[in-house]
Amino acid sequence: MPGETNFQRPDSPTSVALSNSDLKKLFATSSENNISHYATYNRLQAKELLSQLQQVRKAEKRSSSPPPTLKSIESVSDDDTDVSSTSSIAASPYPTLRKPTLKQNLHRMMLWPKYMLLNCLSNICEAVWIMSRDLWAHGFKPSKIFESNDPLGLSSVASFAGKKAPGYSCQLTFTKRFEDKERLENVLKQLCRDSGMPEGESMAAIRWNDGVELLNEFSPDVNNIPGDHYIPNSRSYYAEGSRFKKYHVGIDMYESEETTIMQAHLPGRAWDGTSCFNFAKELVHRYYSDDSEQETSPVFKANELIKMSDSAREQFDSLWNLFSWAVWVPYNVYSNQSGLCWQKASADAGVDGNKEIPKELCHANFSDSQSKKLSKALKKHTTTVGSRGVVSPTAALVFAGVHAFKIELGELPFNVNMQASLQTRSFEPSFKERRFVGDWLIGVLHKVRTWGRLFRLQTYKVDDAQQFYQDLIEGLGTTDASIRDGLYSRVLGKLKGGAAAFEKTPCFPGNSRLNDSLFFNNYGIRTIHEDAGCVGFNWSGAGKVGINCILINGRICCSIASTQLPLVTVEAIRDTFKSILLAMMDGEDGDEAVERIAEERMQ
16 A cells, blocks of 8 residues: 555544554564564553543633544544445455464464364363263253253352353443432342342342443444443453352443443353343333333243244254264364364464454444445345345345455355354244243354355355345254254253353364354344333354344444454454445445455455
8 A cells, every 4th residue: 555544443433543654563573472562552542542532621621612523643634434324435454464474384284283182082072972971861852951951040159050150241322321220220139030040149230330431422423333432441341241250140330411331241151142132121121111010021931931842842852863963073073173273373373363362342333324224225135045035134244244254354254153042933832022031042054164165266145145044044944954953062062051152162062163253143123112212232242253233223233353353353344344234235236345345455
């Protein structure tokens, strides 16, 4: 790229831009080791932002006029294009990961066999032993293993399956305050009692951070939301969850006159993610509802109201279906270990983007008008898949996620690990409003890195994402092989449930390769009590790249996270993901938009 370029993150009032020459110095190889100084980069940003905040506050005191908007260090021209309304802006060209050197490639190739020898066989044996033990104990009936899991059976100690609670952290954004603090606290305690949590010190905690001033107020015009966008001295709501490890449920409240931030930390070691959302939704719902709601609410009565259908049980318990899956378990564990050991070898060789780090995350939250615009555009976006010939929102989100992964990381994800619930299609009767709290989650695998795409004989198209989504919906209805694989991998694995925790074990019996794939979750259309003014819901996924999406009160909210990649790379993936969706929002063909954005990103 010729000349000196200003590196800016669009729409992010808490980002700091540095010149190209400064970034080259910052990301140069250290004389002591071969690891990029991403931590230094983040600290430098924080230092500059604090300096700007002090200038804003001084200006506020000197004048009654509105304080200036935080800008990047480099000047920004007045005619900058608004990324919230156009698709012509590709991802920001700030540096992300360096390509491995020849020395690093040779180093990790030498380390990989060593780690495979140390880890692979033992994990294969553990997976086969757990599978055989559990099948024998339950009469070779996987459905019985599933039913033996009691997600509401939380003990007085805040732990589940040997892991400290809570395990699931999320952030809700409101435009109204919770004026009656005592009522919210009482509702939370009663909700915990209704869920079966034993009364005691470890049940729940709610903290009102009245002395904390929010860094930013909610604005529908700001789409790019960093993890620390609202709360000072906090890396993200996920990091704050560690303060509540001795509780089943922890709630952090931050309020201003215009914005309220609720950070909820919920028992994701026991409940699936949708159930954690439903708990937070029920908390807000009961706060704004009549007290009689407690008596009529079905939220914690799933075991009384729904049962696994006979057709689904028959498919899950078929010995032939079970045997056809079980013979692949040794290979699946080998494949997972191959990816894990390659990651470990790459990290030890100093290759960027492979070392396990505390989770980094950011968000792309669209306004209600943008969300409606995307919905209308997708109804006009043609596809050869299905009788309707239109693209579903889930397919568009998966498509954008796959290509954001590819454009920024240089390769397609091995799989899309789609999170799906058995509740509405494998259990009966069906309840349209999904309010239950429990655990019905499975991971359905969508193979992306095929041989044809690996050798660039094929590309991943919108039609491929739409075909996957259609197959997923049909498969959930018929309990096909992909759905059976998801259930078997869960109930016959080391952990039996929770918000995707079972997919992270080294001896996981499904071929997920989570550290080399795109973890994807879409809660779909959800609502929170209209009187609360909820304008955002975000939570983070697992693995190398996790993208979680929801349409909450008419607004699409997307979270992008990673436990391997530095924040600057996670933000680059977010920007590319958003650019693809904005292009489709403006009526551009998805496949053509990806080609254009990839070319712009390479310049």
